[in-house]
Amino acid sequence: MAIVTAHELTRTFRTRRGQEVTALDRVTFSIAEGETVGLLGPNGAGKTTLARILATLLLPTRGTAQVAGWDVARQAKQVRRAVGLVLGGERGLYRRLTARQNLRYWAALQGLRRKEADRRTDEVIERLGLVARVDDRVETFSRGMVQRVHLARALVSDPQVLIMDEPTNGMDPHARAGFLRLVRELQGSGVTILLTTHDMLEAQELCARVALVDGGRIVRAGATEELFADLHAPRMVTASGVPEDLRSRLAAFPGVSGIDGTDGDLTLRVVGEEEANQVLLALAGAGVRQLAMAPPNLADVYRTIIADREFAV
Amino acid sequence: MLVYARTHLTLLFRDPNLLAPLAVLPLYCVVFFTVLRHHHHEELATQTAIGAFLMSMWAHAVFVAAEVVDDDRHEGTLEPSMLTPGAYTAALSVRVFSTTALAIPVLAEALLIARFAFGFPVTLGSVPLSLVTVVLTTVGVAGAALLVSCLMVLVRGARTLQNALTYPVYLLGGLILPASTLPEPLRWIARGFFLSWSADVLRALQVAGAPAPLGSLGVLTVLVAAQVLVGFLALRRVLTTVRAGGVSLYD
Secondary structure (H helix, E strand, C coil): CEEEEEEEEEEEEECCCCCEEEEEEEEEEEEECCCEEEEECCCCCCHHHHHHHHCCCCCCCEEEEEECCEECCCCHHHHHHHEEEEECCCCCCCCCCEHHHHHHHHHHHCCCCHHHHHHHHHHHHHHCCCHHHCCCEHHHCCHHHHHHHHHHHHHCCCCCEEEEECCCCCCCHHHHHHHHHHHHHHHHCCCEEEEEECCHHHHHHHCCEEEEEECCEEEEEEEHHHHHHHHCCCEEEEEECCCHHHHHHHHCCCCEEEEECCCCCEEEEECCHHHHHHHHHHHHHCCCCEEEEECCCHHHHHHHHCCCCCCCC | CHHHHHHHHHHHHCCHHHHHHHHCHHHHHHHHHHHHHHCCCHHHHHHHHHHHHHHHHHHHHHHCHHHHHHHHHHHCCHHHHHCCCCCHHHHHHHHHHHHHHCCCHHHHHHHHHHHHHCCCCCCCCCHHHHHHHHHHHHHHHHHHHHHHHHHHHHCCCCHHHHHHCCHHHHHHCCCCCCHHHCCHHHHHHHHCCHHHHHHHHHHHHCCCCCCCCHHHHHHHHHHHHHHHHHHHHHHHHHHHHHHCCCCCCCC
16 A cells, blocks of 8 residues: 655755756656665755655645555655654754753654653664663764664654665765665665665665656666666676787677776677677587676666766756 | 743753853943942932843743744754644743743842942842743743744744844833833833833832832733733744755754
8 A cells, every 4th residue: 555655746946046946757656565665866856855845845846745545645644644754964953962862852843742752762872782871972973873862863763765866975884884784774664765876886775666767757666676677777788808809809799888997808889699608618518617607786777767967057 | 831931951060151141230230330339329229220121031932942943953853843733833832931940040140240340239029020030931931032033943043133133122111211111102112022021010119118019010911911822833833844844853
């Protein structure tokens, strides 16, 4: 059963020069209860706008969206009771307060009575491994600890839906791994999660489904495996000891692109099962003994669907 | 409600810079009382202390209390705060009021400086009514701070506006000269501003043997209620504008 639905959701902004900019363009999608869905896309694609509308931080210009059965525009208070927002980055907490003081304040803002607020605060502190530092000021915390407090803040009201906006932004690999472990535990407890991220690996690890967003529209959505199959996403072939003449011949093979490498080392991308077999046969036939082929990942799918704009503005 | 006040006072005391306007008061007092001594008008010491107190409270409200929303935006806490089910406006109001109330001890500070540093014969007449007036004034000034906080959110570079909201207000609020001495168009404006009634009531309470200015206290109560209502509604309106995407949620 869907706990989050959006129908023809549109959001436009007017620039100072009076130009209308469409940040979100007739987006329709849904998230089932207990599911984790990733929103992927380049900067300015519209994923944060979508997350903010669902969290009731922004009103849609047109279209409708519901969270836990409540309309985000007309029943914002009820939606807010059902949603927890986790932001990435250093900001979003009172840095001069301790983690516990922050959590008690947010619990009060969520309308929890004192005893319940204390109980929930203690629960999330325990659950997120904050016990040892809970009475230290947030300004003394590492980036990973700050993110745990962000997550604790979102969980203090026991929301049905967690919206995470680039939560691992700026975290080092250890902190990131620890944070993702916590998210997986939450998944186990049945929380519905909407994750916006640039990190393909993170989306692949956590999300049952992903939606690729570009230019304010969902350009592709589905389970990651489905996306790989639908798109004929390229596989990456790497090999060593490749004769120079074979390298030239491989460039002409059907489905092959992106040949790179020097001194006998080779990397190339190949699309299609049969085409990949032809490449492997040619390499093996030339006596190449060190070769590997990696299956397509979400990054390949992303690059295939969404145009590379590099530093275009 | 208590948790909002406690949280905000903790934030304030952990950043003593925010209490700077209160520390400026002794300087005001030294200047004012030196002038009184020079002109042999020691009998005006209590009235002067009241003026200095009201000026400090106003400055503290405009420069510190009014920045609560903008500080939240700067800290990045405005965004998650907007996501709470309706309590944020109430929390902001409590936080602004508790910050403004920190200026109340300044009245005692001014009277003590007059008494012990200058040896002036200061006394606070009708203590209960004086306290009621001080509390009403604090509520009104907090209401005005809510209104200024809206400006802080809506207007970039609102600091110039903050500065502009001091001396003209001291004049219109009858803090430098009684509102009754202002020329006609200004007097009308001053009469519609609760601060001029606060100053008048507090001054009237210090006149020995004079009847209690209950009528003026009634007018003050109505004007304070109006000021708080306008401030609260304006803030709610601004937060709605923020949600409609009209104002940035972060710096």
